[in-house]
Amino acid sequence: MGEENLLGEFVRARRELVTPELAGIPVSGVRRVPGLRREEVAMLAGISADYYLRLEQGRDRNPSVQVLESLARVLLLDDAATEYLLRLAAAKPKRTRTPGREKVRPSTAKLLESLGLPAFVESRYLDVLAANSLAVALSPRLAPGTNRLRDMFLDPAEQALYPDWERDSVSAVAGFRKSVGTDTDDPRYIEIVGELSLASSRFSRIWARHDVLVCAAAPMRVDHPQVGDLVLNRERLGVEGSPGQALVILHPDPGSDSAEKLTLLASSAAGSIPPTRREAHNPADR
Template identity: 35%
Template structure:
């Protein structure tokens, strides 16, 4: 935690209140400890939390007081376990100490049936779910047939540069590629040192000289809001606007819905393509 600004001071106050209230709601019995002596206030003592987390009493006291000390992911996770924090509470603790909450487990396992139903219900229009790394968490069949995604595609940025079918269906690919890379750099800048951003960038730099050249420019830009143009081999020219929706319980996840551009025949072409696909033999 760094010192100086009023925002940091407020965050430290919130951290202090948060840790005290989480400690106060637990009893020694809740954490399989034997209560020793009389207690003037409810809840666990600081030394008990420190013992459960495997940290020094002085260090934990300084943390709870909001002092300017160094914290690590490992220690925050140990304190989270000691205080029996829920996953949202654990993420909140990370944010109050100025760190980015790490991802938990496999993202695909957390995609709810309701989210998948939303994507499927959007057909014959494309829809997909991605995280802040632009990893593809789920997509409907239309995203594959209309936009050119494969079952093996796992990241939208990697797909953009390495999937030849996808590239072939996007006539303005070369024009928008610099803006795509600039938007990704801006996204990654919010999480310096994040290993998942580093993985995507390293993998794509090795796989695509075009990406490597664009990344070396160090351009930074806002997310692209332009009309998406697709030339489909069966449906012809398609134009989409996109709607980007954040997922309430996963703020780093976004549902992207592709809306046929008003004033075009894209909607009719999509339905015609769907009828062709349904009529085709399995």
């Protein structure tokens, strides 16, 4: 996959998502293409139609920063997508070796267990490398050895856990693309994208959009089978000395209903009798 035309594929996919109305182009008659035409993008970006065609076809892979920024403006790219576009155009050294299995440092593993909140370490490919017991109690698919992107699209039980699954799945794919960047000759990347493209039509549709997203600390909803609905904030922190690894911590607002439910879940994970949904929603009635 090292010879892919990543830059051309990206600008073409984003071009097809920008309507003439969004670009301020008058529309008359029937248009046969989704989004903008190549010549329209070229005109708005101030470059020749032939040069833009060469960019899309991969016959010119060294556009200037000024050209890329003009394309980003025309294609309505946000900061994350613009940064991704610039990275695609930058020279990339060839991979010289296949990396071994990623490991979590002992100090990071100790930190996980000391946290009184669901927490796990994931790789840039969303492989779960380590997790504490409360994270696994929240979702068994957060156990080490799983892949969050794969489970999100292929595991019905995981989908049922998230009421906002459709929105969350779009964000997960965009975050995955941002995390991997241009390192598309990595065997793990090839394995994940290949499997999901064959097994999930929804993944294929989302992947074809070439969305890019910086993982934000946005609240997520979890419909847990024992304690019911929880709203958890999500923090994703880079692990120093372990490039590509991130520590993900899920935490409720202090004093909230979700905080009480998470306390019940922690007690269950520690070995007490699992609470029912009724008990979780009405802790004072126990």
